[in-house]
Amino acid sequence: MARTTPAPTVLSGLKQALLPHAPFSAMAADDVERIVRASQIRYFAPGEVILAPANTPSDSCYVIRQGIVRGEHKSPDGVSSPEWELAAGEMFPLGALLARRGVTSTYRASGDVFCLAFPGTVFHRLLEISPVFQDFCTRRLAHLLDLSRARMQAEYAASVTEQRGLATPLSALTRNTPVTVAPQTPIVDALKTMEDRRIGSVPVVDDQAQPLGIFTRQDVIGRIVLPAVPLSAPIADVMSKPVLTLSANATAGDAALMMARHGIRHVVVTGEGGRVSGVVSERDLFGLQRLSVRELASAIRRAPDLGSLVQAAADVRSLSHALVAQGVASGQLTRMIASLNDQLTVRVLDLVKPAHDLAGLAVCWLGLGSEGRSEQTIATDQDNGLVFVAQDESTTSDAVRERLLPFARAVNEALDRCGYPLCKGGVMAMNPRWCASLDEWRAAFWQWIDRGDPDSLLASAIFFDFRALWGEGRLAEMLRSDISAHAQANPRFLKQMSDNALRNRPPLNWFGELSAQADAGGVEGIDLKMSGSVPIVDGARILALASGVTTTNTVERLEQAGPKVGVRPDEIRGWIDAFEFVQMLRLRTQHRKASDGGVEGGANVAPIAELSDLDRRILKEALRQVRRLQQRLEADYPG
Amino acid sequence: MNWISRLLGREPAEDAASVGRLVVVDTETSGLDPERDDLLAIGAVAIDGEGVAPEDSFEVVLRNEAKRDASNVIVHGIGLQAQALGTPPEVALTAYRDYVGRSRCIGFHTDFDRKVLRRAFAAHGIDFDERPWLDLAPLAGALHPDSYRSGGRSLDDWLAAFNIGVAARHNAAGDALATAELFLRLRADAARQGSREFKALLAAARQQKWLGAD
Numbered sequence: 001m002a003r004t005t006p007a008p009t010v011l012s013g014l015k016q017a018l019l020p021h022a023p024f025s026a027m028a029a030d031d032v033e034r035i036v037r038a039s040q041i042r043y044f045a046p047g048e049v050i051l052a053p054a055n056t057p058s059d060s061c062y063v064i065r066q067g068i069v070r071g072e073h074k075s076p077d078g079v080s081s082p083e084w085e086l087a088a089g090e091m092f093p094l095g096a097l098l099a100r101r102g103v104t105s106t107y108r109a110s111g112d113v114f115c116l117a118f119p120g121t122v123f124h125r126l127l128e129i130s131p132v133f134q135d136f137c138t139r140r141l142a143h144l145l146d147l148s149r150a151r152m153q154a155e156y157a158a159s160v161t162e163q164r165g166l167a168t169p170l171s172a173l174t175r176n177t178p179v180t181v182a183p184q185t186p187i188v189d190a191l192k193t194m195e196d197r198r199i200g201s202v203p204v205v206d207d208q209a210q211p212l213g214i215f216t217r218q219d220v221i222g223r224i225v226l227p228a229v230p231l232s233a234p235i236a237d238v239m240s241k242p243v244l245t246l247s248a249n250a251t252a253g254d255a256a257l258m259m260a261r262h263g264i265r266h267v268v269v270t271g272e273g274g275r276v277s278g279v280v281s282e283r284d285l286f287g288l289q290r291l292s293v294r295e296l297a298s299a300i301r302r303a304p305d306l307g308s309l310v311q312a313a314a315d316v317r318s319l320s321h322a323l324v325a326q327g328v329a330s331g332q333l334t335r336m337i338a339s340l341n342d343q344l345t346v347r348v349l350d351l352v353k354p355a356h357d358l359a360g361l362a363v364c365w366l367g368l369g370s371e372g373r374s375e376q377t378i379a380t381d382q383d384n385g386l387v388f389v390a391q392d393e394s395t396t397s398d399a400v401r402e403r404l405l406p407f408a409r410a411v412n413e414a415l416d417r418c419g420y421p422l423c424k425g426g427v428m429a430m431n432p433r434w435c436a437s438l439d440e441w442r443a444a445f446w447q448w449i450d451r452g453d454p455d456s457l458l459a460s461a462i463f464f465d466f467r468a469l470w471g472e473g474r475l476a477e478m479l480r481s482d483i484s485a486h487a488q489a490n491p492r493f494l495k496q497m498s499d500n501a502l503r504n505r506p507p508l509n510w511f512g513e514l515s516a517q518a519d520a521g522g523v524e525g526i527d528l529k530m531s532g533s534v535p536i537v538d539g540a541r542i543l544a545l546a547s548g549v550t551t552t553n554t555v556e557r558l559e560q561a562g563p564k565v566g567v568r569p570d571e572i573r574g575w576i577d578a579f580e581f582v583q584m585l586r587l588r589t590q591h592r593k594a595s596d597g598g599v600e601g602g603a604n605v606a607p608i609a610e611l612s613d614l615d616r617r618i619l620k621e622a623l624r625q626v627r628r629l630q631q632r633l634e635a636d637y638p639g
Numbered sequence: 640m641n642w643i644s645r646l647l648g649r650e651p652a653e654d655a656a657s658v659g660r661l662v663v664v665d666t667e668t669s670g671l672d673p674e675r676d677d678l679l680a681i682g683a684v685a686i687d688g689e690g691v692a693p694e695d696s697f698e699v700v701l702r703n704e705a706k707r708d709a710s711n712v713i714v715h716g717i718g719l720q721a722q723a724l725g726t727p728p729e730v731a732l733t734a735y736r737d738y739v740g741r742s743r744c745i746g747f748h749t750d751f752d753r754k755v756l757r758r759a760f761a762a763h764g765i766d767f768d769e770r771p772w773l774d775l776a777p778l779a780g781a782l783h784p785d786s787y788r789s790g791g792r793s794l795d796d797w798l799a800a801f802n803i804g805v806a807a808r809h810n811a812a813g814d815a816l817a818t819a820e821l822f823l824r825l826r827a828d829a830a831r832q833g834s835r836e837f838k839a840l841l842a843a844a845r846q847q848k849w850l851g852a853d
Contacts, residue, residue, distance in 0.1 A: 004726070004734045007698030010684055010816050013806025014693055040690035043823035045831070066802060112801060114820060117690065 011036050014116065017065060021089025023136030031130045039116040041065065044109035051093060054102035061123040063091050067113030072106045085110065087617070094137050097123050170255060170269045171248040174278025180205045183212055183236035187224060190215060190235040201266040201279050204239045209275035211268050213239030218265065245270045248277055255280045300343045306414055309347060313418035316340045320378050324584075324591040334583060335553075338374035341420075342367070342469055345384075348414045349470045356407040360391040361400060365411075365470040368427060372465035373537070373552045375583070378590045381421040382412060383462060385434035387441050387475045397437040408435050427462055438475055445483050452496035460497060464541060465552045480550050487545040494546055498637035501538035502630055506623035507531045514620055516608040526611075526619065528589065529604035532582035532626065536575060539629045543567075546636075554579060567632065578625035581618055585611075660695075660742040661686040661773075661837070663819040665811045666752045669703070673754035677703055678728075681735050681756075682811025684819050685742065691819045697738040698812040700725035701759075729763050736760075736767060743837060747794045747818050749774040773837065774844050775821060781847035782828045797821055 014036045018024040024032050042062075044050050050062065050069060062069075069086045086092055096103040097120055126133045180203045181190045194202055194217065201216035215235055223229065223238040245268045246254055255267045259282055271277035296315055303309045320337050349365055369383035370376050386408055390400050408429035416422050429435050436444070445463070448456035464483070468476035487493060507515045507526055516524035526532070540557040543549075547564035551557055555576050562572035589606045611619065664683045670676030678701055685695035702725040725731070746752045749772045760767040779786075779797050786800055794814070798805060803820045807813025826835045829843070 004699045004731075005697045005738060006694050007682060007684065007696035007812040007815075009682065009698055009807050009810050009812035010693050010696040013813055013816060016806055017804070037694045039694075040687070040692055041820060041823070042690040043820070043827055045827045048827075066804065112824065114803070114823075 006037065014039070014041075018063065018089065018116075023132050024089075026132045027130055028132075031126060031133065034122065034126070035063070035116070035118055038118040038122040039063075040118075042115050042117050044113040044115065046109055046111050048109045048113075049106055050109060050113070050115070051103050051107040053104055053106060056102055057100045057120070058093055058096040058103055059120045060117045061091060061097055061120060062093075062107075062115040062117050064088050065114040065116055068110040069113055069115075070108050070110045072108060085620075091137075098127075098137060168252045169248065170246060170250050170252065170280055171271075171277070173252060173280050173284050174248070174269050178203065178276050178278045180209070180276055181235055182207070183239075184234045186232050187229065187235050187238060188231035191220070191231075199279075200281055203243065203268050203276045203279060204235055205276050208273075211243045211245055211270065211274075211276050212236065213241035214243045214266060214268055214279070215239045216266055243268050245274075246280075247271075252280070252284075297340060297343055300340065300347050303347055303351075306348070306351060306417065309344060309351070309414075310418050313344055313420075316344065317378060317419065320587075321591050324378075324587045334375045334377065334587070337378070338371065338376050341371065341376055341380075344418065345415065346470050348418065349411055352407065352410045352414055355410070357403065358407065361404070362389045362391070362472045362475060363387070363404065364468050364472045364475040365429065366466040366476060367469045368466050369462045370465075371469075372467040373554055374467070375537075375554060377583070377586050382415055382423045383427050384412075384429050384469075385427070385436070385463075385466070386429040387436065387438055387479065389438050389472075389475060397440060400437065401432055401435055404435050405430060405432065438479060441479055442482055445479070446486065449483075449487055449490050449493045452493050454500075457497060457500040461538065461541070464545070467552050484545070484548055484550055488548050494542055495637040497538070497542050497545070498633045501535060501542060501633060504530050504535045504538075505630070506535065506626040508620065508623050508627070514608065514616060514623070523605075523607050524609070525605040525607045527605050528582050528586045532619075532623065533579065533586065535626050536579045536582070536629060539575075539633055542633060565636070571628065574625045575629050578622035581622045585615065585619065660740075661745055661822075662739050662742045663691075663745045663815050663822060664739075664752060665746060665814040665818060666755050667809070667811045668755055673751050674758070676755075677701075678755050678759040679703060680725075680811040681731070682813065682815040683735070683738065684812070684815045686745075686819055686822065691816070691823065693816075696812060696816070697735065699731040699734060701728050701731045702726060728759065729765065732760055732763060732765050732767075736765065739770065741770070743770045743773065745773045745775060745818070745822055747775045747821070749776075771841060773841050774848070775818060775825060777847035778825055778829075778840055778844040779821070781843045782825055782832065794818065794821075
């Protein structure tokens with residue numbers, strides 16, 4: 001007789017409803033069933049309180065089956081303000097359950113809500129037995145980010161298959177006779193073969209040339225050096241198996257897809273009778289696009305003239321686009337773009353300098369704004385300045401400026417030709433105001449700090465993030481240490497900056513939902529720059545100034561200044577994750593708009609309809625982090 | 640104050656413990672005639688206190704000899720082979736009786752389910768002490784007269800109106816689960832109008848049945 005209780009259809013129906021959501025999607029089926037069987041389905045009417053702040057530890061975990069649950073914080077004056085919201089598939093109260101404390105917020109049903117409620121004991125048991133569950137609960141935001149990145153990679157792999165270059169059959173990419181080794185080959189000989197033939201991987205084959213495994217350069221440390229495997233051991237002991245293969249008729253796109261799916265760098269190609277005919281590496285595939293960071297950097301450094309730099313700058317942009325599409329993490333990517341842009345700027349300055357007489361002057365070219373923070377996105381215009389000191393102290397600043405301005409103008413125009421448009425606001429070294437002596441710069445900063453009027457605050461967002469790019473770096477260092485001390489000693493200025501930073505509120509409405517604004521064309525979107533990255537950049541700048549941290553990069557500012565002002569490490573991590581996600585989304589948006597033809601005014605506005613469910617959820621979480629950072633500022637600099 | 644509020648408000652308070660276990664039941668039959676068609680499957684899920692308890696659920700497909708008519712298979716999805724491989728009716732009915740125990744029952748259009756179950760128990764000579772049944776069809780109409788008048792009267796209509804999803808519609812256990820969620824929703828509505836106690840809900844459903852054309 002079939003099992004009559006519990007009803008299999010009831011359990012599987014409830015399980016199915018959980019499976020589209022993380023972490024259930026990745027958990028063992030038994031563990032998901034454990035949740036379902038321990039649960040009660042509960043209904044909450046619109047407005048009903050599900051959980052209220054309590055001193056006793058939470059004894060149930062809730063998973064939303066249908067509806068929206070809103071979290072509210074009660075401020076000391078008794079006013080409840082909505083903070084965030086949770087949708088179907090989300091669990092709460094994770095923090096309270098993990099810490100075995102009562103909840104600190106009120107959880108309220110925002111419409112008809114059905115939840116699965118299961119006992120805290122089951123929650124804690126799952127933490128012990130299910131690594132997926134544990135990982136999810138302790139790293140909710142980070143987890144969502146990983147999911148998003150994986151999806152981007154998969155999308156990229158799917159899109160490259162459509163590109164012409166990657167329709168190339170693998171047979172065209174694997175020339176010559178393949179280099180292979182037999183399974184009993186000693187490791188030392190296999191490595192020597194790889195070294196002699198300058199190859200990154202070698203397939204291990206049997207006497208019929210059938211693939212048994214593969215060994216790659218990346219395996220050396222993990223499989224031979226660290227486990228201290230003797231070099232006389234057979235290669236079969238350390239090879240990867242089973243080996244993933246594609247037939248020679250498959251395309252480069254197929255190989256890219258396989259690599260993205262399995263996280264591997266090499267695919268073995270087989271020909272007639274399944275015999276190994278070669279290996280395709282990730283580099284072979286992306287070599288089709290002719291670009292690599294290292295090659296590009298060296299092309300820039302060796303560029304003989306402006307014309308070659310213009311080409312290199314175009315390559316920087318296409319490489320950035322390709323890397324965005326591959327889902328490279330934004331921090332890595334923006335730093336990489338910044339580094340290439342830095343080298344390009346340096347080369348431009350080196351090329352322009354010989355035509356100008358700079359004798360007797362100490363000069364330093366400053367990157368400002370996002371360039372100063374090493375956070376450039378793809379659509380970026382110039383923000384720069386010059387600081388100088390004359391060797392002969394009797395020379396007036398105006399006289400020096402006279403000599404430097406033509407040089408500065410030549411550089412600005414060369415950068416413009418390379419695709420970094422002139423700054424509409426005139427924040428460029430060719431502007432006499434921003435081609436100034438050390439004393440003049442110092443005076444300007446002093447005035448901003450002492451006045452703190454709207455213009456000063458606007459200026460502070462650009463100029464306080466300066467960084468030396470070329471020339472006498474000492475000038476920038478001197479300026480930095482003076483400003484740092486002066487700002488720290490002026491709490492009034494920090495308070496004004498804080499008020500200013502709080503003006504850009506994250507676009508979450510009263511219900512904790514994303515509230516999109518329609519642009520001129522009626523497309524609803526989220527301004528990722530103004531409502532996402534700017535508030536975090538501003539907040540990080542204030543924390544840095546307040547704590548005497550001199551670095552300009554936002555992530556580094558948060559990492560260094562956070563602990564000094566007593567922010568918990570997990571909170572800092574949350575802000576950084578939020579920042580990197582918003583930046584990644586900006587890069588993606590710019591990338592898409594550029595591929596659709598030209599980056600127009602709304603380069604930073606993500607149309608809400610183009611965001612996937614996952615991105616929306618992460619964006620909401622990221623904007624909640626922005627809110628938290630702002631709350632921190634409000635607490636530090638009360639009104 | 641409408642009649643339902645007065646009715647619900649007048650009931651004497653039951654203490655929470657006496658609410659006890661409720662069982663939401665749904666049956667699948669070979670046709671739409673409760674006097675003639677065969678009982679094919681029973682699904683049920685219990686409500687214990689505040690919520691539905693998936694662990695306390697019940698599902699059985701009854702063994703039926705090959706039938707002349709396979710047309711209804713499309714609706715209830717229980718193929719002829721599954722019917723032939725099902726649990727012997729005496730065993731299935733006894734298991735169901737033990738599962739329900741002394742609990743009160745809930746369904747949607749319960750007259751149908753009750754008749755089919757009664758006939759099946761009688762046909763196999765099994766004693767069955769029937770519990771009071773609450774019919775959600777009239778109760779939903781009583782609590783939401785506007786929706787009722789505008790025509791939404793089937794289980795599907797109510798589930799759609801309250802945005803309750805069904806994982807397995809026309810499967811007895813799947814329908815019982817959805818009906819149980821509908822009950823949670825209606826009970827909360829009733830609580831706002833006066834009382835959420837079973838006796839009060841029962842009275843409201845009965846009165847609506849008299850008043851309405853249902």
